[in-house]
Amino acid sequence: MRRPPRGTRKRDVPLTEAGIYAAALRLIDADGVEALTMRKLATELDANPMSLYHHVPNKEAVLRGVTRMVGAQFRTVTLEEAPWPERIRLLATDFRTLAHRHPELLAYSFSHQPDFIQPDDPFWTALTAVVAAAGVSQPEVTEIAALMVAVVVGVLSAELNGSLQQWASLKAPGPDAGEVGPTDADPGPGEAGQEGPDQDRMFRLVMDTLITGLESRLTAGRDGQDVGRR
CATH class of the missing domain: 1.10.10.60 (Homeodomain-like)
Structure with a gap:
């Protein structure tokens, strides 16, 4: 039939x-x-x-x-005994893995759905818990977590649409910026950018920067410096 x-x-x-x-x-x-x-x-x-x-x-x-x-497929971090920086890194890495598993959907969500993260989402629940465990005062937990999400989402958006690779391949201006032609340290067009930047390393750098900044802020607060709202 x-x-x-x-x-x-x-x-x-x-x-x-x-x-x-x-x-x-x-x-x-x-x-x-x-x-x-x-x-x-x-x-x-x-x-x-x-x-x-x-x-x-x-x-x-x-x-x-x-x-x-x-979003409900996100794997909740269960390393309650691990130091908070390690838990933050694992959360961000798992979120990045999810984004690369469904790049078309997540790229759309990042740019078109500002409410794609909800209060009961596993990622947000875990992130705010870790931020609080780091020692952030309760009134600022949501703000710090929101800023972390904004940075991570921005980086992931740039990864998914190719912007990060393009930006990371740009030459930084220097004393020889006016010279014409490649040097030993400046590969020609046929050599440059063949493999592109190591985006895994760059993402680790982003997380290191976020964590170092939060650690510095918490340390300043313990030392009595004014790190409150201005």
Whole structure:
């Protein structure tokens, strides 16, 4: 018997929000957010396009649901006995791993969904707990955590869209900036940027800088210096 076309066959499994989000994520990972349409999603699910609207009102709602689903996959740090800098690094590294696992979705979320992190998200819950454990005063825990998220998200956005690699390949101006032609320390166009910067090392550098800054602030506070709100 000839197989009916996709989208016209009777589904053996009823549509659910979770199933819709999972199918949408497969399409986004394969082709990107812009290529996702409700019709393509219905085809992926072997469903009538109109039946999707009984579960989700529009594409934006689908994207929000997919983002929430992916965010719930974040692995909560359980190293309560480890020093707080180690826990911060692990949190950030796990978040980066998740972003690179679903780069199309996370790049979209970073730039189009300012509320993609919610108070009950595993990442935010773990981060605020670690910041508090570091010794940050309770009124400032949320502010410090928010700034850390902003920095990490900014770096990850630049990684995912290629900006970080381009910026890191720029030459820094120096005493020989006016000279024409390559030198031994200045490879020519055919050599420069073939492998690009080590983004893993750069991400570790970002985290070292964040942690060192917070450590300095906490130390200044213990020494009685004015590090409160200005």
